[in-house]
Amino acid sequence: MLNVLTVEETMRLIDERVKPLGRTQQAGIGEAAGRVLAEDVTGTEYVPGFDRSTVDGYAVRAKDTFGCSEALPALLTLSGEILMGQQASEKLQPGCCMAVPTGGAVPEGADAMVMVEHAEDYGDGTIGIMKPAAPGDNMIYRGDDITPGKVLLSAGLVLAPQDVGTLAAMGKVQVSVSVRPRVGILSTGDELIPADQAPQEGQIRDVNSHFLAAMFAAAGGAVHNYGIIRDEDALIGAALDRAIEENDMVLISGGSSVGLKDAACRLIEERGELLMHGISMKPGKPTILGIASGKPVFGLPGHPAAAYFSARLFAMRAFWNLCGSRQEPVKVSAVISESIGANHGRTQFTAVTLTGTPGSLTATPIRSKSGLITSISAADGFIAISRDSEGLGAGAKVEVTLFRALPY
Amino acid sequence: MLNVLTVEETMRLIDERVKPLGRTQQAGIGEAAGRVLAEDVTGTEYVPGFDRSTVDGYAVRAKDTFGCSEALPALLTLSGEILMGQQASEKLQPGCCMAVPTGGAVPEGADAMVMVEHAEDYGDGTIGIMKPAAPGDNMIYRGDDITPGKVLLSAGLVLAPQDVGTLAAMGKVQVSVSVRPRVGILSTGDELIPADQAPQEGQIRDVNSHFLAAMFAAAGGAVHNYGIIRDEDALIGAALDRAIEENDMVLISGGSSVGLKDAACRLIEERGELLMHGISMKPGKPTILGIASGKPVFGLPGHPAAAYFSARLFAMRAFWNLCGSRQEPVKVSAVISESIGANHGRTQFTAVTLTGTPGSLTATPIRSKSGLITSISAADGFIAISRDSEGLGAGAKVEVTLFRALPY
Numbered sequence: 001m002l003n004v005l006t007v008e009e010t011m012r013l014i015d016e017r018v019k020p021l022g023r024t025q026q027a028g029i030g031e032a033a034g035r036v037l038a039e040d041v042t043g044t045e046y047v048p049g050f051d052r053s054t055v056d057g058y059a060v061r062a063k064d065t066f067g068c069s070e071a072l073p074a075l076l077t078l079s080g081e082i083l084m085g086q087q088a089s090e091k092l093q094p095g096c097c098m099a100v101p102t103g104g105a106v107p108e109g110a111d112a113m114v115m116v117e118h119a120e121d122y123g124d125g126t127i128g129i130m131k132p133a134a135p136g137d138n139m140i141y142r143g144d145d146i147t148p149g150k151v152l153l154s155a156g157l158v159l160a161p162q163d164v165g166t167l168a169a170m171g172k173v174q175v176s177v178s179v180r181p182r183v184g185i186l187s188t189g190d191e192l193i194p195a196d197q198a199p200q201e202g203q204i205r206d207v208n209s210h211f212l213a214a215m216f217a218a219a220g221g222a223v224h225n226y227g228i229i230r231d232e233d234a235l236i237g238a239a240l241d242r243a244i245e246e247n248d249m250v251l252i253s254g255g256s257s258v259g260l261k262d263a264a265c266r267l268i269e270e271r272g273e274l275l276m277h278g279i280s281m282k283p284g285k286p287t288i289l290g291i292a293s294g295k296p297v298f299g300l301p302g303h304p305a306a307a308y309f310s311a312r313l314f315a316m317r318a319f320w321n322l323c324g325s326r327q328e329p330v331k332v333s334a335v336i337s338e339s340i341g342a343n344h345g346r347t348q349f350t351a352v353t354l355t356g357t358p359g360s361l362t363a364t365p366i367r368s369k370s371g372l373i374t375s376i377s378a379a380d381g382f383i384a385i386s387r388d389s390e391g392l393g394a395g396a397k398v399e400v401t402l403f404r405a406l407p408y
Numbered sequence: 409m410l411n412v413l414t415v416e417e418t419m420r421l422i423d424e425r426v427k428p429l430g431r432t433q434q435a436g437i438g439e440a441a442g443r444v445l446a447e448d449v450t451g452t453e454y455v456p457g458f459d460r461s462t463v464d465g466y467a468v469r470a471k472d473t474f475g476c477s478e479a480l481p482a483l484l485t486l487s488g489e490i491l492m493g494q495q496a497s498e499k500l501q502p503g504c505c506m507a508v509p510t511g512g513a514v515p516e517g518a519d520a521m522v523m524v525e526h527a528e529d530y531g532d533g534t535i536g537i538m539k540p541a542a543p544g545d546n547m548i549y550r551g552d553d554i555t556p557g558k559v560l561l562s563a564g565l566v567l568a569p570q571d572v573g574t575l576a577a578m579g580k581v582q583v584s585v586s587v588r589p590r591v592g593i594l595s596t597g598d599e600l601i602p603a604d605q606a607p608q609e610g611q612i613r614d615v616n617s618h619f620l621a622a623m624f625a626a627a628g629g630a631v632h633n634y635g636i637i638r639d640e641d642a643l644i645g646a647a648l649d650r651a652i653e654e655n656d657m658v659l660i661s662g663g664s665s666v667g668l669k670d671a672a673c674r675l676i677e678e679r680g681e682l683l684m685h686g687i688s689m690k691p692g693k694p695t696i697l698g699i700a701s702g703k704p705v706f707g708l709p710g711h712p713a714a715a716y717f718s719a720r721l722f723a724m725r726a727f728w729n730l731c732g733s734r735q736e737p738v739k740v741s742a743v744i745s746e747s748i749g750a751n752h753g754r755t756q757f758t759a760v761t762l763t764g765t766p767g768s769l770t771a772t773p774i775r776s777k778s779g780l781i782t783s784i785s786a787a788d789g790f791i792a793i794s795r796d797s798e799g800l801g802a803g804a805k806v807e808v809t810l811f812r813a814l815p816y
Contacts, residue, residue: 029603030633033622050609054711054779056666084639085599087609101667103599103710105610116666145780152782160812161626165619165712165781168603191493191511195437195576201458201495202513211573214441218569219816225438231492258464258524259509302511303462304573316816330813332740333767358807359741371462372553373573374560399766404568405738405813408627408724 004278004285006387007313007347013275013289014317018296020324021248023179029167032159034220035177036323041153047146047169050087051106055138058097058119058127059110062135073120073128082107097127106139113138146170156325158220160407181322183221184243185212188254188264189302190231207304207373208253212311216251219319231260237267244271244292248322251315253300253307261286264299268292280387281347283371284310296322303371309349309382330405334361336383336398342391351379352400363400379403412686412693414795415721415755421683421697422725426704428732429656431587437575440567442628443585444731449561455554455577458495459514463546466505466527466535467518470543481528481536490515505535514547521546554578564733566628568815589730591629592651593620596662596672597710598639615712615781616661620719624659627727639668645675652679652700656730659723661708661715669694672707676700688795689755691779692718704730711779717757717790738813742769744791744806750799759787760808771808787811 005013024038053059060076068074079096082088088107092098097114098107106113112133120128146152146169153163159177167175187209195205206228213225224247229239236252243250254260265288268274272292279287283306288299296318300307312329320327334354342348352363363383368375381400385392392398413421432446461467468484476482487504490496496515500506505522506515514521520541528536554560554577561571567585575583595617603613614636621633632655637647644660651658662668673696676682680700687695691714696707704726708715720737728735742762750756760771771791776783789808793800800806 029618030621033626048612049607052612054777082610084597085610103597103612140777140779144777145782153785158812158814160785161619161622162716162781162784162811164622165615165716166785168613168615168618169712169781171603171606171613173604189492189511195579196581198579199457202490202493204456204460204511205576205579207573207576210437210576211569213438214569214572215816218441219814304577308570308573312816320816327814327816329816330738330740330810331766332738358739359805369462369548369552371548373570373577374553376570377561377568377574397767402738402813402815403570404566405810405815406566406627406735407810407813408623408720408728408735408737 004280005276006280010276010279010314011317014314014321017275017291018318018321021179021181021322024176025179026174027177029164029173032167032175032177033161033164035159036220036325037153037155037157037159037175038178038324039176040151040155041167041172041175043146043148043150043152043170045146045148045170046143048140048142048144051142052140053100053102053104053106053113053138054140055113055115056102057100057113057115057138058129059092059100059106060097060112060114060129060133061092061094061110062112062133062137064095065114065129065132068129068132070130073130076127076129078125078127111135158325158327178323180220180222181249181319182224182247183216183319184224184226184247184250185209186226186239186243186252187228188231188236188252188260192228192254194228208300208307211304211308211373212251212253215311216319219316220323221319233263233267236263240267240271244295244297247295249295249318250297251300251311252297254302261288261299264288268297268299280345281349282343283349285346287314304373305371305376308373308376329401331399331401332358332361334363334398334400336392336394336396337362337364339393340365340385340391342385342389345387347387348385349382350385351375351382354380354400363398376403412688413684414688418684418687418722419725422722422729425683425699426726426729429587429589429730432584433587434582435585437572437581440575440583440585441569441572443567444628444733445561445563445565445567445583446586446732447584448559448563449575449580449583451554451556451558451560451578453554453556453578454551456548456550456552459550460548461508461510461512461514461521461546462548463521463523464510465508465521465523465546466537467500467508467514468505468520468522468537468541469500469502469518470520470541470545472503473522473537473540476537476540478538481538484535484537486533486535519543566733566735586731588628588630589657589727590632590655591624591727592632592634592655592658593617594634594647594651594660595636596639596644596660596668600636600662602636616708616715619712619716619781620659620661623719624727627724629727641671641675644671648675648679652703652705655703657703657726658705659708659719660705662710669696669707672696676705676707688753689757690751691757693754695722712781713779713784716781716784737809739807739809740766740769742771742806742808744800744802744804745770745772747801748773748793748799750793750797753795755795756793757790758793759783759790762788762808771806784811
């Protein structure tokens with residue numbers, strides 16, 4: 001008989017047993033965002049490839065401007081104009097300046113740019129500089145953005161738009177990414193009916209397969225939703241066989257009742273190795289984990305809110321492990337609005353709403369029975385109360401994991 | 409001559425002038441996640457539709473168990489067993505109990521469930537109850553999750569997986585969502601070359617169109633990337649005409665130099681109304697906004713980091729307005745590692761890295777020149793230093809907007 005594990009033991013078990021798939025593919029720069037980078041991306045050239053102005057103005061030798069002022073401008077000979085996208089045909093000579101637009105190439109010999117607002121064109125080929133420039137002013141040096149050999153993006157990173165920008169800057173228009181893990185999702189339970197049907201008394205619509213599919217697709221998975229499987233060992237076994245065959249990980253929800261949980265344990269054990277028999281958490285205790293054909297198979301609780309926590313905390317960790325990435329969900333600090341009891345021996349997860357502003361957020365627990373998906377929908381995030389806690393008093397500091405973190 | 413606006417004035421201007429498109433479409437439950445809900449979703453029935461057990465055990469009349477203990481169990485007659493997905497054929501009589509699995513229907517007449525762990529089956533048709541039950545124990549009442557008329561999800565919400573679960577629970581397998589705004593993206597500047605080409609001196613690869621496309625696609629936009637347009641009024645004008653025609657908003661980046669910015673202003677003005685001539689921020693000052701054919705047209709700076717801030721703060725706000733949604737980016741509280749100067753009269757945006765844990769995060773400014781996309785890639789978020797600030801001392805509390813907030 002396997003023991004019930006703590007939340008932390010379960011995390012460690014997942015990290016020990018669920019390793020990166022190691023399958024990669026090439027993604028074009030236009031579809032790389034959101035994918036997991038599978039290579040370290042290292043600079044291969046200097047970007048920019050030339051010293052570049054960040055203002056409209058005049059390229060100068062800084063020392064030619066020392067001591068100048070509005071009252072006593074430095075007078076420099078305008079010896080040329082750099083056009084956008086072109087290089088200077090000659091070196092800047094002492095006592096001279098050249099006009100350069102924002103983004104244009106700073107000519108050899110120059111070491112600073114003076115903004116056009118601090119200069120006056122006298123119209124006779126002479127420019128008056130009103131403000132001294134220090135070397136490096138208003139310019140980006142060759143290689144300031146990228147130099148050869150510099151590691152810019154590391155394997156395991158989920159590529160954000162700015163990383164796509166970095167790839168573009170260095171001309172890397174194809175990049176190696178992890179293949180999307182295939183996630184098979186099954187619901188069991190004879191009380192379940194498809195979401196588009198009207199329940200009779202005793203029946204309930206399948207909720208879990210829908211939100212699990214949305215969750216793992218949002219994380220970048222290739223999701224196969226097999227829907228509802230009738231609660232018979234032969235049927236569930238056949239569905240598990242197919243899902244294990246066709247996917248890289250499998251989630252089967254619904255084994256909350258003792259009989260169903262035992263059946264799920266037995267069916268997983270027949271196909272591989274049962275690693276875990278429950279987690280000391282609430283909600284989410286009847287979570288099981290096995291490995292079949294080298295693939296993680298999670299048995300999730302039937303109650304939607306319990307399945308939500310279990311999937312988010314554990315199945316999602318396994319998913320990121322398959323991707324070769326480590327993601328920590330976004331947490332914010334808050335104080336709790338009212339005292340909340342602990343659940344001795346079990347880590348308790350409680351949905352909360354947030355009010356206030358960053359740095360002074362208040363988290364208000366949503367008092368609801370386990371299993372209600374609408375209580376998750378109505379919340380902003382959740383807190384975890386550790387298994388050895390005596391509970392939290394009103395005003396205690398908590399970390400809130402956000403339910404709806406959007407990047408923009 | 410239009411004035412340069414503050415960040416706050418620009419936000420207000422966008423809110424005044426960029427309104428929801430108001431175009432909606434139906435989305436199936438399988439593709440609704442990430443879309444903006446365009447209707448209030450209200451309960452139409454009771455979910456669950458029956459009183460439901462949250463444990464494996466026995467349905468009882470709570471008062472039949474009062475005063476019982478392990479030493480003195482309450483003896484109840486087992487009058488039936490409820491199967492999963494079925495209703496009880498008869499009402500529970502006083503002095504009786506019925507076996508009910510987790511998720512099963514609690515029979516009429518019962519008002520509590522006793523967990524199987526707190527009961528003993530004597531095998532003679534009698535069950536011993538060892539622990540008194542209070543009414544409502546271990547059960548969810550009809551309508552606990554959803555009742556008719558209750559507003560569950562409000563228009564403007566970006567549907568998260570749990571909301572998809574809520575839709576499934578109520579049998580709403582089609583939902584009205586806002587159409588994805590079409591976002592046209594153009595880059596200008598004669599120094600630009602496509603990302604897959606090797607730059608000559610004075611040339612630089614187009615970065616902006618790539619990361620802007622990724623950013624607005626990630627937010628749910630239908631992006632059209634028109635690539636690089638040569639810096640000639642006739643060409644830019646024709647490209648703008650096409651982009652305005654084919655999209656709901658247009659971003660043209662590259663007008664950082666005075667000449668290019670003036671041209672962009674003139675070209676937008678010829679096609680509609682120029683609303684704004686610059687923003688008192690750094691980086692990002694040369695941001696312009698106009699309205700043409702009723703559609704917002706943003707002129708973004710050419711420097712990638714400046715374009716990034718400008719797009720994230722302003723163009724993204726316009727995007728969400730078109731969607732009929734209000735999104736606030738995720739912010740966390742931190743203290744700053746070192747003093748940082750202010751930029752009097754301009755709101756200053758500075759990229760930072762974060763270390764520590766929620767509640768005790770330290771933000772370290774990345775000292776880099778404006779324009780470097782790799783400095784955004786290397787950072788965790790950014791802080792804003794207000795235009796009337798005297799600067800921040802080491803240890804000052806700051807709000808950090810995250811660059812890489814992922815939901816999981």
